[in-house]
Amino acid sequence: MKTISLPPLETMGEKRVTLHHLTWQSYQQILQALPHSRAARLTYDRGVLEITMPLQDHEFFVRLLERFIIILVVEMGMKVKTMGSATIDREDLQRGAEPDCAYYIQNYAQVAGRQVNFASDPPPDLVVEVDITHTDIDKNLFYAVLGVPELWRFNGQEWRIWQLVEGVYQECDRSPTFPWVKKEYLYNFLAAAQQDEVLAEQNWRQFVRDYLSQQKSD
Numbered sequence: 486m487k488t489i490s491l492p493p494l495e496t497m498g499e500k501r502v503t504l505h506h507l508t509w510q511s512y513q514q515i516l517q518a519l520p521h522s523r524a525a526r527l528t529y530d531r532g533v534l535e536i537t538m539p540l541q542d543h544e545f546f547v548r549l550l551e552r553f554i555i556i557l558v559v560e561m562g563m564k565v566k567t568m569g570s571a572t573i574d575r576e577d578l579q580r581g582a583e584p585d586c587a588y589y590i591q592n593y594a595q596v597a598g599r600q601v602n603f604a605s606d607p608p609p610d611l612v613v614e615v616d617i618t619h620t621d622i623d624k625n626l627f628y629a630v631l632g633v634p635e636l637w638r639f640n641g642q643e644w645r646i647w648q649l650v651e652g653v654y655q656e657c658d659r660s661p662t663f664p665w666v667k668k669e670y671l672y673n674f675l676a677a678a679q680q681d682e683v684l685a686e687q688n689w690r691q692f693v694r695d696y697l698s699q700q701k702s703d
Contacts, residue, residue: 498617498641500538507534509576516572516581526570528622529581535622546615546639547585549678552686553671554588554613557663560693564593566601573603578630586613590662591634608633611662617641625654635661644671665696 507515512529519525526537539547558565568587575581587609589596596606612633614624617640628636629649636647636654647654648661660666670692677685 498540498543498615500540501618501620502536502538503621504534504536506532508532509579512581526583526585527572527581528583528620528627529579530622530627531579533621535620537620542617542641543585543615545679546617546641546675547613549675549682549685550613550615550637550639550671551586553674553689554586554611556686556690556693557666558588558590560690560697561663563590564597565590566593566596568601568609571601573608573631575603575631577604580627580631582627582631584609584612585615587611611635611637613637613639615639615641629654644668665700 507529509529512527512534515534516527519527524539526539528535528537555565555567557563566589568589570583570585571587573582573584573587588611589601589609591610592607608631610633612628612635614636616624616638624638625636625647629652632649634649636649637660638645638647646657646660648657658668670689674685674689677688
């Protein structure tokens with residue numbers, strides 16, 4: 486598969502506001518005061534609250550990454566519980582997050598069919614964060630402390646994959662969840678989707694099916 490380069494983006498990813506020296510109680514009050522339908526994402530890290538307002542490019546890439554993942558899950562015959570940007574609050578760790586995407590895949594059976602309690606249930610198996618503009622939160626340290634096994638980060642140009650090993654993230658060339666998927670596959674999908682999302686999705690799904698079929702016949 487030939488790799489298609491993504492065109493450079495203008496800074497249309499996110500707007501951010503960072504507040505310092507906030508207690509957990511203050512963070513919770515702000516969280517509860519905001520409407521449930523809001524677009525803003527909140528990340529709280531030991532006194533620092535970052536409020537992110539996603540813009541066009543951010544939302545484009547988030548939605549396409551969601552499709553990319555769900556097509557893989559479905560075609561590979563896996564199970565998934567999609568958490569989206571549900572708030573992951575851990576008062577004991579003084580951290581709270583609303584990631585761009587979060588999924589239970591390996592631990593699907595433990596949380597299927599019910600509300601997740603992040604204080605007692607395992608964290609999502611895979612978290613995806615799109616940060617096109619600078620963030621003041623160290624996302625790698627943040628999600629490592631939460632115990633998220635796999636973290637994807639995308640900045641509009643580069644997809645980086647991190648696997649948690651003994652409490653520390655190690656960067657990988659391939660996703661531990663989808664080890665046969667090359668980075669160029671995502672880049673091609675996103676570049677094609679900028680021209681025609683429907684056709685890009687159809688072609689990606691067919692590519693996955695063809696690959697898996699070939700693996701079975703080998």
